Amino acid sequence: MDLPSSGAHLVRLTGLYVIGIVGFVFVRSAVEPETWSREDSYRKAALEDLAKRPSIHGGNDSCVGCHQDEEGTHQDSMDELMDGAHSSLSCESCHGPLAHHVSDDRKIGDARIDYTRMLCLNCHGNLVSLPAAFPKMILGDEHLSPAREAELLKAAKAAGKEKFYRHKKKVHFGMDCTECHLSPHDPET
């Protein structure tokens, strides 16, 4: 009986490799993402996917123009805001995002309205880390060393915000700011 050539097994092995590699290359190119850019190494369609995400916040301009026929429209609030010291604020930073309130021109939930002191103190609490010129409320019950108080008063005077220190005599921990500041939109009223 003729013996097989001495390399027969290698021929078959090579055949297996060729089939494997060709198969692999074929499968690989079949599953490569359509919009894949070899130059930039990413899937270009990802940009579209990301751009499609909905905006949850609408911005101040998206708030006005509702409730036109009723009293206290959002336009009124906006006007108050723009007149006062809070003009740089975003409506949604206190009242919650547009998308939680309105969808498809219909109301889907109440906007958040917080009358408690915590809303105000979130920005105006007397934190040592606040920028020097930023108005801080020092409340009646706060314990401050005389040196520290003098320092704060000096900084406040320099920034022209001395009036914030008048709270010390009148306001206690239990009170809400809105008891006196009837409209947070324009707090100086």
Add this chain to the structure above:
Amino acid sequence: MEHPLPNHSINNFIFGNEAEIPWSFMIVIYPYITGLIAGAFVVSSLYHVFKLKAFAGIARFSLVVAFCFGIFAGFPLLIHLLQPTRAFNIFITPHFTAAMSVFGYVYASYMLLLTTEIWLVYRGFFVEKARETNRFIWKVLTLGVTDYTPESAKIDRRLINFLAGIGIPAAFTLHGYVGFIFGSIKAIAWWATPLQPIIFLMSAVASGIAMILLMYTVLTIRRRGERCDADLVRKLATCLWIAFLLAFTLEMLEVGYAYFEQGHHWSLIGPLLRGPLHESYVVAQIGILSLPPIVLLGFVTLVKMPRLLTIFLANLCALLIAAQVLFMRYNVVIGGQMISKSDRGFVEFHWEWGGREGAAMAIAIMILPFIFYAVLSRFIPVLGEAHPAEPVRSGDDRLEEKRPPAG
């Protein structure tokens, strides 16, 4: 924390996103397993490439051990990925600025190389089994060529030597790229050093030699009629000593250099090693698992001692070194993630027994290669005499005498 914190920090500050350490036990054992593969392959190459006759008896064994670990090397990674169904992306869109991107092709090509080499080694055995039993599985393994001629054996021998030769750099790439992954992450001071790939490689070689030594002893001491070759054990222990000395020197060089530089690296590494990593690195990895084996292996290598003592000490040191390398992987992987990117604190490592990246899963994966070996060795001869049809060194006429009859 009692240790001083970096950058004049008076509290342990870490970033909010750092609280959970992303690379846990799976990423600790992955480099450990690929390291064992590389090390075992080096042992087999001591005979196949460097022609050191002393290791002829375990050359085939080491290849099979490398293969057994190799089969499971990808498991920890698949388990670690949050999107394992997309694992194939590593083949479709490898991003070559990242060292990690070469994993798919390097691992696949290395396993192909290893499988081919083993197939060539066992081909004679497969042919004999196919003729004896006529079972389909053996026929498939012979690729339908059921005769085994001396000429084909000679060709196989040359090919085996070639594959063993290029297998060394291939195995080094398979494990070295992992060290490169860590070394190239500039954001983590404990990882970012050019020495990282070579540290990983040298300790991998040490761990592989240690594992082969341990497995060889366990298997030969149990087998009836097989005696554990103390001389082989002693020679393996010598190789282990040299490899581990190199690995330990490189590891100490990295830390020592950082210390002497007193730069940004040391500002974070110093507090790390004095603090959260003190027990697992200074005490365990160096004190218990590095220094004793260095001393003891020196004795085994240089001092004449009774056969049983040689075997005992060699195995003790092999066990310590196998553990040292595992601890090293742990200390590098986990330790690096403990350094907060705030440069002002350390992240606590919380581990669990259960879960995807739990200790139980890690232990299970580590056991699998041994189980696979146990099963495999029932079907093919691993330790012991070379099979008559196995291609031995060219010029050896043993093969001519024992050629299976034609027809």
Add this chain to the structure above:
Amino acid sequence: MNPSDQTDRRSFLKMVAAGAITTTVLMVYRPESSAKAEGASSVPIPGDGGASKLKHDYAYVIRIDRCNGSGACVRACSAENNVPEGLFRTWIERYVKTGEGIYVDSPNGGMNGFAEVKDNFKEEALSSWFVPKLCNHCRNPPCVQVCPVGATFASEEGFVLIDDKHCIGCAACVHGCPYGSRFMNHETGVADKCTWCYHRVKRGQQPACVEACPTGARLFGDLNDPESEVTKLFAEDEWLVLKPEMHTESYCFYVGLPREVI
């Protein structure tokens, strides 16, 4: 050896030498087209006034002297981008410098603002300030570099983004970022980070954090637009970036950044 051997050897050596020199010369003096490609930088210089070919050259500016730690930005981002609890696309850090060292904290990322620091700091603080942090959208992003599959990338306008459908969840990018801006989102199972609200900017809106900021500490704009606030502040050149030694070419410019901030 005989003379003909010597001649052969000599001519062989000459051939080898000639070949080596030719090859070396060719390697060094390459054709013009590739030399040009080597010289040109692929990373545009910030604020080069549109000289780079980018249509937009978006950048982010943070003014430390204006941040009041309200956390409105963190809340807005969380709502806008579905950020899971306990993880942050943006966050605020508070620094307190004392005689003994630096104290830094970020309670829940600053999401609920900050309560007063510990009593002893109130009196002892030499100075204290807030630092907003977010993804720096680097022009040489180390996170993009280490992604093994190209799931995170830098778009042409400078946004560094994540392809949710391609990410395999390996977390290499989390380690690559020197700023801690990235995290693994356990709800989506992929990597996540600040996108500068790409979806909003594409519609002409500002990122949610910029919109929510009550004091104008956060600004976003196009350096190619000479009217943009960002462009003006950039041009004043009083800014610093975080961890400049990492060579990430961060595009988040901090005005008034104290040296203690890392």
